[in-house]
Amino acid sequence: LETEGDSRVNFLKEALHIAREAGSVIANVFQETKQNVQTKANCADLVTETDKAVEKLIFDYLRTKFPSHSFIGEESVSDGAMQCHLTENHTWVVDPIDGTMNFVHMNPNVAVSIGLAINKQTEVGVVYAPMLDQIYFGVRGHGSFLNGRRLSVSKSITDISQALIATEFGSRRDESVTTVCANIQNILMKHKVGGIRCTGSAALNMCSVASGAVDLYYEWGPQCWDVCASHVIVHEAGGVTTDALGQNFDMMSRSYICASNKHLIEQLVPSVTQISLAQ
Numbered sequence: 022l023e024t025e026g027d028s029r030v031n032f033l034k035e036a037l038h039i040a041r042e043a044g045s046v047i048a049n050v051f052q053e054t055k056q057n058v059q060t061k062a063n064c065a066d067l068v069t070e071t072d073k074a075v076e077k078l079i080f081d082y083l084r085t086k087f088p089s090h091s092f093i094g095e096e097s098v099s100d101g102a103m104q105c106h107l108t109e110n111h112t113w114v115v116d117p118i119d120g121t122m123n124f125v126h127m128n129p130n131v132a133v134s135i136g137l138a139i140n141k142q143t144e145v146g147v148v149y150a151p152m153l154d155q156i157y158f159g160v161r162g163h164g165s166f167l168n169g170r171r172l173s174v175s176k177s178i179t180d181i182s183q184a185l186i187a188t189e190f191g192s193r194r195d196e197s198v199t200t201v202c203a204n205i206q207n208i209l210m211k212h213k214v215g216g217i218r219c220t221g222s223a224a225l226n227m228c229s230v231a232s233g234a235v236d237l238y239y240e241w242g243p244q245c246w247d248v249c250a251s252h253v254i255v256h257e258a259g260g261v262t263t264d265a266l267g268q269n270f271d272m273m274s275r276s277y278i279c280a281s282n283k284h285l286i287e288q289l290v291p292s293v294t295q296i297s298l299a300q
């Protein structure tokens with residue numbers, strides 16, 4: 022990474038350091054039966070003491086290093102201790118465990134996600150999956166990498182009928198699920214497609230687009246901490262992110278995210294029915 026004199030190199034270095042520390046905390050308790058699992062909105066929306074401890078670890082570290090920066094973290098926002106509000110200030114957007122349901126079930130698709138937005142755009146992103154031994158990072162303008170190897174989105178798949186797609190059912194359990202399922206049915210009926218995968222981690226789905234392990238990922242309703250870091254990782258691997266209409270993706274919108282090599286999104290768009298519920 023040739024970015025000497027660029028402060029983002031230092032931001033990346035610190036994000037990588039604390040992501041690794043956070044990953045060790047997760048790995049140390051991974052095989053234990055989780056105690057104190059709390060339900061947030063519903064049975065699909067869980068939090069453990071490890072989610073909270075990891076978020077605190079990351080913020081304590083970054084606050085000491087960068088006291089003038091702002092912070093958004095899933096569990097602090099859930100507790101009402103923090104606002105989910107992005108300003109022009111340097112803002113760290115953190116998901117301490119993306120894939121809490123997996124974590125509770127000892128399923129290895131869990132990741133720490135640390136993104137840094139500057140002027141409301143992600144400049145640095147780190148996604149670390151400790152149980153998979155995968156560390157992804159990206160810096161705007163300088164590429165994205167998995168364990169040091171430069172990433173590229175899939176180039177040969179340009180027809181959605183051949184695509185391997187990742188999506189999620191999300192963490193809502195209300196009537197919106199009907200549309201989520203209808204969209205999957207539409208995609209299967211219309212395009213057939215090679216396959217559909219749900220890993221249970223938005224961040225890892227995004228990173229799989231970046232590495233070419235899947236060709237397209239879309240989901241309705243992710244929060245900024247789910248995708249802030251991985252957003253720059255996809256871009257720097259040559260991918261695009263849009264909403265379900267093919268317009269620019271806004272990570273604060275909580276609408277759809279579609280991430281792909283540039284050929285597939287416009288083929289997906291006609292198959293997706295928009296969901297508009299009060300947020």
Ligand code: IPD
Binds near residue numbers: 220242247
């Ligand atoms: C969830 C995961 C899941 C996605 C949900 C997210 P969490 O994050 O990324 O894949 O479908 O929308 O809330 O709660 O495990 O951090």
Ligand code: CA
Binds near residue numbers: 095121
């Ligand atoms: Ca959660």
Ligand code: CA
Binds near residue numbers: 118
């Ligand atoms: Ca998440």
Ligand code: CA
Binds near residue numbers: 072
């Ligand atoms: Ca989380």
